[in-house]
Amino acid sequence: MSLALKERILMNIEKPARYIGNEVNMVKKNPCDVDVRIAMCFPDVYEIGMSYLGIQIIYDMFNRREDTYCERVYSPWPDLDKVMREEDIPLFSLETQSPISDFDMLGITIQYEMCYTNILQVIDLSKIPVFARDRKKSDPLVIGGGPCTVNPEPIADFFDMFYIGEAETSYDELIDLIKVYKKSDMTRAEFLRKASHISGIYVPSLYDVVYNDDMTIKSVLPLYDDVPAKVKRQVVTDFKHVTYPMKPVVPYLQATQDRVCLEIMRGCIRGCRFCQAGMIYRPTRQKDVGMLKEYARQMLDGTGYEEISLSSLSSSDYMYLDELLNYLISLKETDHVNVSLPSLRIDAFSLDVMSKVQDIKKSSLTFAAEAGSQRLRDVINKGITEEDILNGSRQAFMGGWDKVKLYFMMGLPTEQDGDLLGIAELAEKISEEYFDAVPKEKRNGRVMVNASSSFFVPKPFTPFQWAPMISGEEYTRRAYFVKDSFMAQKNKKSLKFTYHDAGISVLEGVLARGDRRLCKSIYDTYKKGAIFDAWTEFFDMDRYIDSFKENNIDMDFYTARTRNDDEIFPWDHIDAGVSKAFLLKEWKRAKEGTVTPNCRMKCQGCGSAVYGGGVCFEAEN
Amino acid sequence: MKLRIKYEKTGVLRFIGHLDVMRYFQKAIRRAKLDVAYSKGFSPHQIISFAAPMPLGMTSSGEYFDGEFVSVTTAEDMKNRLNDTMADGIKVLDITMLPENAKNSMSVVSASDYFIYTNEECENDYMERLISKIDELKCLEHVEVLKKTKTKEEMSDIKPYIYEIKKFNYTIAENGVNESKSGIYMLLASGSRMNVKPESVLGALAGLSGVEYNPYDYRVHRLETYMGERDCLEPLLRAGAIF
Structure with missing residues (x-):
């Protein structure tokens, strides 16, 4: 294989191993022997992209097709x-080092808003016209997937199609259609029209958006009768037999996830009101524990990794977690396999497991408290209480731990200074628990409580999609307020508080609930030189602010407004499973501070039962 | 039981750094299910150590690492098991068993020999002009090159450590084809006591020829890594015995 880049270039850039492919378990085929060539892209640097399980699943699934x-x-x-x-070097694939423009389809996974400029980088460097409307039949079809596609509108102009939901269901049908498209005189427009009939395929150019005088949306309607008015998010219901990559590609470079990643469950029963993943991956579906043990064994053998981690939104809710973890711990003794634990609910079982796989002196306990007061935790439906946290901490301190991590969000709906004060007070109470539980002679060093906070960003398809976001200045004021309140605590030397950059959060807020009118601003921002905006060293807020100004975009329109109950959202023509009526009911309950029980306790009729699987039918099994 | 493993690294894998190769072999040993020994403690690691670190861009057919094993089968079986899980470009060539008191490979390295040939991407091929200056270089009393260490830069005479240099033909296997190339052979001191880079010698030859030296115009392939004194150099593999 000859490389796309010359020696002179590879030897003068950081980590040339990012660009040469040829890793263990890389799939090798002759492009001349296949009908359809697909390039799958994670629009970030190799080490981040290679850590992402989704592409490994899709890569394996597509390549099973001859x-x-x-x-x-x-x-x-x-x-x-x-x-x-x-x-003037065109972007190339890792496997055959061939230009992306030679492919039939470029698939881009869209995991976070801050990668939007990188999407343009990838399309542009591939020498594909950046705007979908400028593409010809000879250009690859550009398709987007991943969580951000539940509201793909801010990037709608750059994509021919979006695949809404889980890849395992409808891609075969799309690939079959591409085969016909290539061999016939079907035009690109005709292809896209036909593709829109496939379940889960959203072709943005086939929808017309009309706006009201106040800038909100009046309607989003398909241009033709045969194009579906709503695109249904795809969900795998037969989760017990879904394909999984037994031999994922193993990078030479140390990837962020340098370990076997075993997906145990999709979806989450908890229903935290700020959490998009907890809403859009419904219904919660579990994998068979026997199958997972077998997968773990095979994947460790096939990759040579020394470590395994579990992937899910809330591993403690996996019903067979004890059995699975006990099995993995047994591998530690026999095969020197390290188990990297997900964040677990802290109880006697998890502490016992943690003590077996972690060095207690070096590891810390994590509580995602999210809010500082019980009132606000009820608003966001975070079912953890102060008592849970203090009891868990106490048990852990008695077990030998002396470090605790706490995660919070600032700027949650209805948040008052009193709730923020609770952040410091909770940290203080945890440290007091330590001094109470551990006698002086058993203390080595100092207890450390590290609280870190991000800023809340309202997301589509959550009960908070109606909620206003506070301004960047107010975020910063609240951060200082919390910082000061930490300094006022008795055990302040044992407490630490850190928080994220407010600017990026505000921008995420614009993009997350944005509409098609943002496409041009994102393009202009890219043209100003923005790439790798998820990396603080490259991010420049002014590029965005300037582009928004030039295009008469008012950021506050997207962030600061409280949306009316009946407002039509830019993403309303996407059917994510959860109904708008359910989300609205939850928004109202949030404002009342009423807690909603989780899916296993009591079905709330969120709408996801239509998929016909998972937790919705658990009781019947 | 301590084994010495000889491997080659060719083709595009020349862009994989030394640390990544170490991590690569840790995984390969697990895939091959070899009974490697682990250190004690809370996070045990495989007891393996590499000989000469390989600079980025260099290929080699004489690389080594040592490993401690709890149990072994035969050299042939272990080699085959490793090679069944290798990426294209890395291949285990040989394995021998070291005596218990053997010094580790890194500490015994004293020399390496190299074959240098023109990179096919090169636009101006000066190889013949460099070759024509080999005899002149051999007659020089000193060959001064700039040596950079972490703290200082100083001129250093490498002439005594150029043990051998000559015009040479060698068959390079790359991209699945064998190609006979003509170029330069060098036997140079290497290791912790004295280390001469082939690039330094090439630079000196370019200086004598009056051509500009561009490192990316040349490919460097290490042929073998040696231990022992200059007059009785032996490949590292010889420290062990067949099993």
């Missing part, structure tokens, strides 16, 4: 980006 060759591509790091522009 008529298809799926290759990988990641964002070139800024050093190589510069060289590629200067020397």
Whole structure:
């Protein structure tokens, strides 16, 4: 195989191993022997992209088809980006090192809003017209997938299609259609029209958005009768037999996830009102524990990894967790396998497990308290109480731990200074628990309580999609307020408080609930040189602010407004499973501070039962 | 039981750094299900150690690492099991068993020999002009090159450590094809006591020829890694015995 980049270039950039492919378990096929060539992209640097389980699943799934060759591509790091522009080098795939423009389809997974400029980087460097309307039949079809596609409107102009939901259901049908498209004289427009008939495929150019005078949306309607008015998010219901990559590609470079990643469950029963994942991956579905043990064994053997981690939104809710963890711990003794634990609910079982797989002196306990007062935790439906946290901490301190991590969000709906004060007070109470539980002679060093906070960003398809976001200045004021209240605590030397950058959160807020009118601003921001905006060292807020100004976009319109109950949202033509009526009911309950029981305790009729699987039918099994 | 493992690293894998190769072999040993020994403690690691670190961009057919094993089968079986899980470009060539008191490979390295040939991407091929200056280089009393350490830069005479240099033909296997190349052979001191980079010698030859030296115009392939004194150099593998 010859490389796309010359020696002179590879030897003068950081980590050339990002661009040469050839890893263990990489799939090798001859592109001449297949009908359809797909390039799958995670629009961030290789080490981040290779850590993402979703692409490994799709890569494995596509390559099981004999008529298809799926290759990988990641964002070139800024050093190589510069060289590629200067020397006019087209972006290439890792496997065959061939230009992306030679492929039939470019699939891009969209995991966070701050990668939007990287999407443009990838399309642009591939020499594909950035705006979908400018593409010809010879250009690859550009399709987006992943969590951000539940509101793909701010990037709608750059994509021919979006795949809404889980890849395992409808891609075969799409690939079959691409085969016909390639072999016939079907036009690109005709193809897209036909693709829109496939369940879960959203073709943004086939919808017309009309706005009201107050800038809100009046309607989003399909241009033709045969195009579905609503695109249904795809969900795997037969979760027990879903494909999984037994031999994932093993990078040479140390990826962020340098371990086997075992998905145990999709979805979450908890229904925290700020959490988009907890709403859009419904219904909660569990994998068979016997199957998972077998997978763990095979994946460790097939990759040579020394470590395994579990993937799910809330591992403590996996019903067979004890059995699975006990099995994995047994591998530690026999096979030197390290088990990297997900954040578990702290109780006697999890503390016992943790003591077996972690060095207690080095590890810390994590509580996602999210809010500082019980009142506010009820508003967000976070079912953890102060008592849970204090009891858990106490048990852990008696077991030998002396470090606790706490996660919070600031700027949650209805938040008052009193709730913020609770953050410092909770940290203080935990430290007092330590001094109470551990006698002087048994203390080595000092107890440490590390609280960190992000700023709340309202997301589509959550009960808080109606909620206003506070301003960047107010975020900063609240952060200082909390910081000061930590300084007033008795055990302040044992407490630490850190928080995220407010600017990025405000921007995420604009993009998360944005509409199609933002596309041009994102394009202009990219044209100003923005790439790798998820990396603080490259992020420049002013590029965005300038682009918004030039395009007469008022950021406050997207962030600061309280939306009316009956407002039509830019994402209302996407059917994510959970109904708008359910979300609205939850928004009202939030404002009352009423807690909603989880899916296993009592079904709330959220709408996801239509998929016909998972927790909705658990009681019947 | 302590084994010495010889491997080659060729083709595009020249862009994989030394630390990544170490991590690669840790995984390969697990995939091959070899009974490697682990250190004690809370986070045990495999007891393996590498000989000469390999600079980025270099290929080699004479790389080594040592490993401590709890149990072994035969050299042939262990080699095959490793090679069944290798990526294209890394191949285990040989395994021998070291005596208990053997010094580790890194500490015994004293020399390496290299084959240098023109990179096919190179636009101006000066190889013949460099070759024509080999005899002149051999007659020089000193070859001064700038040596950089962490703290200082100083001129250093590498002439005594150029043990051998000559015009050479060698068959390189790359991209699945064998190609005979003509270039330069060098036997140079390497290891912790004295280390001469082939690039330094090439630079000196370029200086004598009056051509600009561009490192990316040349490919460097390590042929073998040696231990012992200059007059009785032996490949590292010889420290062990067949099993």
